[in-house]
Amino acid sequence: MEELKLHNKEENIWVLYKGKVYDLSKFYRNHPGGPDVIEENSGAKDCTKIFDDAGHNKTHRKQMEGYLIGELEQTRKFAKLEDIADHNKPGDLWLLIHNKVYDVSNFKHPGGNEILL
Numbered sequence: 001m002e003e004l005k006l007h008n009k010e011e012n013i014w015v016l017y018k019g020k021v022y023d024l025s026k027f028y029r030n031h032p033g034g035p036d037v038i039e040e041n042s043g044a045k046d047c048t049k050i051f052d053d054a055g056h057n058k059t060h061r062k063q064m065e066g067y068l069i070g071e072l073e074q075t076r077k078f079a080k081l082e083d084i085a086d087h088n089k090p091g092d093l094w095l096l097i098h099n100k101v102y103d104v105s106n107f108k109h110p111g112g113n114e115i116l117l
Contacts, residue, residue, distance in 0.1 A: 001044050001072070008043025014069070015047045022067040076101075093117065 004021065007014035013024045015038065024031075028038040033054065041047035078084055084101055087094035093116055095102045109116055 004072070005044040008039070010039075013038055013042045015042050016045065016072060017051055017064070018048050019072050019074070020068055021070045021072060022064060023069045024067055027067060088117070090117065 004014055004016060006012075007023075011025055013028045015022050015024055024038055024042070028035045028042075031038050037050070041050055078101065081096070084094050084096050087103075087105075090113065091105055093103070093105045095104055095116065104116055107113075107116070
């Protein structure tokens with residue numbers, strides 16, 4: 001989010017949509033709804049609701065993929081090991097490795113998934 005905050009000015013416009021970051025610097029001036037709507041929703045604001053409410057169709061979403069530059073990394077902190085330990089079944093499996101939590105529920109381990117359990 002800190003990085004997104006820096007990209008909300010002319011010639012440097014990033015938007016956040018459904019957890020993904022798009023660089024619209026080269027597009028926003030040609031936006032059919034005008035550049036103001038993109039400028040107002042750039043930076044550290046999530047534009048998901050306004051984009052979806054505006055009636056954008058599949059073609060618009062596909063065009064937007066050309067501007068994709070990354071995903072917002074969501075960091076979650078756990079206060080107790082029990083919060084992690086409860087996720088210990090096939091289909092709901094988390095691992096704690098070097099103080100980081102990984103959701104390996106859908107990971108296919110080459111040595112078999114039993115090793116993860």
